[in-house]
Amino acid sequence: SAVISQKPSRDICQRGTSLTIQCQVDSQVTMMFWYRQQPGQSLTLIATANQGSEATYESGFVIDKFPISRPNLTFSTLTVSNMSPEDSSIYLCSSRAGSTDTQYFGPGTRLTVL
Amino acid sequence: AQRVTQPEKLLSVFKGAPVELKCNYSYSGSPELFWYVQYSRQRLQLLLRHISRESIKGFTADLNKGETSFHLKKPFAQEEDSAMYYCALRADRGSTLGRLYFGRGTQLTVWP
Numbered sequence: 001s002a003v004i005s006q007k008p009s010r011d012i013c014q015r016g017t018s019l020t021i022q023c024q025v026d027s028q029v030t031m032m033f034w035y036r037q038q039p040g041q042s043l044t045l046i047a048t049a050n051q052g053s054e055a056t057y058e059s060g061f062v063i064d065k066f067p068i069s070r071p072n073l074t075f076s077t078l079t080v081s082n083m084s085p086e087d088s089s090i091y092l093c094s095s096r097a098g099s100t101d102t103q104y105f106g107p108g109t110r111l112t113v114l
Numbered sequence: 115a116q117r118v119t120q121p122e123k124l125l126s127v128f129k130g131a132p133v134e135l136k137c138n139y140s141y142s143g144s145p146e147l148f149w150y151v152q153y154s155r156q157r158l159q160l161l162l163r164h165i166s167r168e169s170i171k172g173f174t175a176d177l178n179k180g181e182t183s184f185h186l187k188k189p190f191a192q193e194e195d196s197a198m199y200y201c202a203l204r205a206d207r208g209s210t211l212g213r214l215y216f217g218r219g220t221q222l223t224v225w226p
Contacts, residue, residue, distance in 0.1 A: 033214070045214070058213075105157050108157065
């Protein structure tokens with residue numbers, strides 16, 4: 001299995017500012033994923049981050065708004081840039097690990113933009 | 115394009131009653147299907163996957179390729195089953211290889 005931690009667990013931010021969310025995995029993983037879960041909605045994949053290459057973004061998400069870093073096999077960051085109230089959401093980090101290739105999730109970062 | 119549909123946003127049953135959470139999918143390849151569960155104040159966790167064909171906490175789910183469904187069932191619901199349940203599909207090919215796509219979730223409430 002994989003244990004995933006995220007920081008911060010929650011934050012309240014002002015419009016126009018940026019927030020960087022950190023994700024740490026307790027084992028080396030190839031693929032890491034970032035999801036968004038807006039209030040009352042399902043999880044939406046933002047991007048896939050592989051170590052040593054640029055992140056791959058899903059339709060509707062762009063690098064300028066959600067820059068991602070993946071400096072090594074256990075760590076990734078997601079930045080939410082130039083925030084607006086519509087960015088208020090839970091952001092989840094995820095990775096695949098183990099012999100069964102199970103996908104595990106972090107506890108999430110609850111972001112509120114005022 | 116891949117799509118996962120969970121028609122019921124809310125589902126309530128009494129303890130001991132059977133429960134079925136519906137999931138239908140749309141995908142041109144041979145996807146892998148999962149059920150994830152999120153209990154109150156806990157993180158999202160895997161409940162079961164179709165290739166395992168196992169029962170977890172009394173839940174089972176069978177992949178029906180003809181009906182493109184992967185419904186989650188339990189013959190006798192317990193109060194501790196109350197949670198949000200997400201059906202998910204993992205793509206097996208193309209540019210979306212390896213990505214996991216989720217349905218909107220079904221909030222299950224089991225009354226005593």
